[in-house]
Amino acid sequence: MKYMSTRGQVPPIGFTEAVLMGLADDGGLLVPEHIPQLDGAILKQWQNLSYPELAAEVFSLFTGDDIPREDLKQLAENSYATFRHEDVTPVRKLDDRRYVLELFHGPTFAFKDVALQFLGNLYSYISQKTNSIIHILGATSGDTGASAIEGVRGKAGIRICILHPHQRVSKVQELQMTTVDDENVLNLAVKGTFDDCQRIIKELFADVPFKQQYHLRAINSINIARVLAQTVYYFYAYFQLRKQGEEAPVSFSVPTGNFGDIFAGYLAKRMGLPVQRLILATNENNILARFVNEGVYEPGSFRETYSPSMDIQVASNFERYLFYLYGEDSRQTAEWMEQFKREGRIAVAGEKLDQVQRDFAAYSVGNEECLDAISAYHAQYAYLLDPHTACGAAAADKLAQDGEAAVVLSTAHPAKFNEAIERRGLPQTFPDPIQALFDKPQRQTVVDSTNEEVKKQLVSFFQ
Numbered sequence: 128m129k130y131m132s133t134r135g136q137v138p139p140i141g142f143t144e145a146v147l148m149g150l151a152d153d154g155g156l157l158v159p160e161h162i163p164q165l166d167g168a169i170l171k172q173w174q175n176l177s178y179p180e181l182a183a184e185v186f187s188l189f190t191g192d193d194i195p196r197e198d199l200k201q202l203a204e205n206s207y208a209t210f211r212h213e214d215v216t217p218v219r220k221l222d223d224r225r226y227v228l229e230l231f232h233g234p235t236f237a238f239k240d241v242a243l244q245f246l247g248n249l250y251s252y253i254s255q256k257t258n259s260i261i262h263i264l265g266a267t268s269g270d271t272g273a274s275a276i277e278g279v280r281g282k283a284g285i286r287i288c289i290l291h292p293h294q295r296v297s298k299v300q301e302l303q304m305t306t307v308d309d310e311n312v313l314n315l316a317v318k319g320t321f322d323d324c325q326r327i328i329k330e331l332f333a334d335v336p337f338k339q340q341y342h343l344r345a346i347n348s349i350n351i352a353r354v355l356a357q358t359v360y361y362f363y364a365y366f367q368l369r370k371q372g373e374e375a376p377v378s379f380s381v382p383t384g385n386f387g388d389i390f391a392g393y394l395a396k397r398m399g400l401p402v403q404r405l406i407l408a409t410n411e412n413n414i415l416a417r418f419v420n421e422g423v424y425e426p427g428s429f430r431e432t433y434s435p436s437m438d439i440q441v442a443s444n445f446e447r448y449l450f451y452l453y454g455e456d457s458r459q460t461a462e463w464m465e466q467f468k469r470e471g472r473i474a475v476a477g478e479k480l481d482q483v484q485r486d487f488a489a490y491s492v493g494n495e496e497c498l499d500a501i502s503a504y505h506a507q508y509a510y511l512l513d514p515h516t517a518c519g520a521a522a523a524d525k526l527a528q529d530g531e532a533a534v535v536l537s538t539a540h541p542a543k544f545n546e547a548i549e550r551r552g553l554p555q556t557f558p559d560p561i562q563a564l565f566d567k568p569q570r571q572t573v574v575d576s577t578n579e580e581v582k583k584q585l586v587s588f589f590q
């Protein structure tokens with residue numbers, strides 16, 4: 128399997144090179160040269176695999192000859208041994224045709240662990256095999272950062288710098304990142320929003336000489352390995368539903384910000400997983416819901432919400448979807464992205480918009496509506512949702528269709544967002560690993576939201 132850029136200016140490269148390149152050197156995003164097609168027989172073979180076995184199978188379709196299957200199996204075993212649940216990502220049935228896919232049983236209590244435990248180990252593996260220097264640069268609205276740090280802290284040959292928006296992540300998220308005292312970790316708290324952090328790192332990655340000089344690697348979902356790892360739980364969830372006797376067509380409702388998670392679902396569907404609908408749930412930062420419903424992709428005004436990890440205006444994986452929407456036409460994709468940079472707007476209509484609406488249903492969840500969903504699910508099912516998952520649940524309820532089983536992706540443990548939950552006076556206890564964070568000293572450097580400031584920090588940390 129080879130990888131190419133959505134903007135068409137990178138010669139085909141193998142899996143390892145794609146992981147190391149992260150953002151494509153022409154500023155686009157890397158995608159597989161073709162999407163593997165699975166038939167019913169393969170799905171049948173996969174249905175009884177454990178989570179690590181399934182992850183190794185999925186990855187083996189994308190790694191070409193770069194990683195022997197035995198090594199992939201070992202990587203997956205090691206990565207998912209850190210999860211607190213034997214199923215890794217269990218599905219909870221709430222009632223007839225309503226399910227929650229719990230993705231928060233990893234070390235940092237968020238869905239990011241599923242991909243980042245794997246990617247952390249993959250980076251170690253690649254670094255040992257290829258003698259590559261791994262200097263990770265990432266941006267986070269709270270979860271990716273904590274999870275990426277946890278995936279590589281203390282690992283030989285790896286250093287990591289994470290940018291988060293200063294005082295715009297939850298207290299638990301901040302503590303998870305900034306109480307880590309390993310020398311290979313640097314936290315920069317940027318005076319700005321997540322979009323500022325993401326813009327800065329993308330611009331630094333796009334400066335290819337700088338990226339190469341300092342060996343910068345990505346852990347955000349711009350890295351194709353992140354997306355591939357996230358496809359696995361769509362398959363696993365589907366198989367769990369069937370094993371639980373659910374016979375209805377299966378839809379997934381996905382709390383969405385950077386469009387990585389739902390794009391992984393889109394990829395799983397394109398590979399042949401029988402997915403009825405992909406429901407895209409946003410909070411009030413609803414650029415993606417507006418795109419699906421109206422065909423216009425244009426940032427609105429930034430809103431602080433109860434689901435801060437989805438307070439995102441410019442979604443980094445959107446470009447990958449545009450590429451597929453336009454029949455894998457890299458010239459057209461590059462033009463769209465150029466236009467977006469120039470005019471801050473992309474608009475599609477007619478058959479293309481119809482296609483978007485066949486690919487996704489979308490709903491934007493208001494702040495109070497999010498809290499209402501938390502209260503309602505607690506009252507009805509004695510189940511506590513975190514505010515991001517609550518957006519997914521509210522959208523699934525709003526767009527429910529008869530005869531369909533809806534799986535809401537639960538992207539974080541409620542304890543990470545206790546501030547929102549306490550607004551509804553609901554009981555909340557911290558799991559021990561989170562409680563312990565409150566007594567630890569924090570380390571972070573507050574910086575202005577400029578490329579120069581960040582560059583200065585990186586040069587001294589990664590020298």
Ligand SMILES: Cc1ncc(COP(=O)(O)O)c(C=O)c1O
Pocket residue numbers: 237238268269270271348382383384385386387388389436437515516538539
């Ligand atoms: C808890 C939580 N839910 C949902 C999302 C949105 O996922 P994505 O950015 O892949 O769309 C994020 C951030 O990515 C998150 O941290």
Ligand SMILES: N[C@@H](CCOP(=O)(O)O)C(=O)O
Pocket residue numbers: 266267268269270271272346347348349384385387436437443
């Ligand atoms: N919500 C995310 C934002 C970054 O998304 P990613 O999937 O591209 O890493 C976060 O928690 O940081």
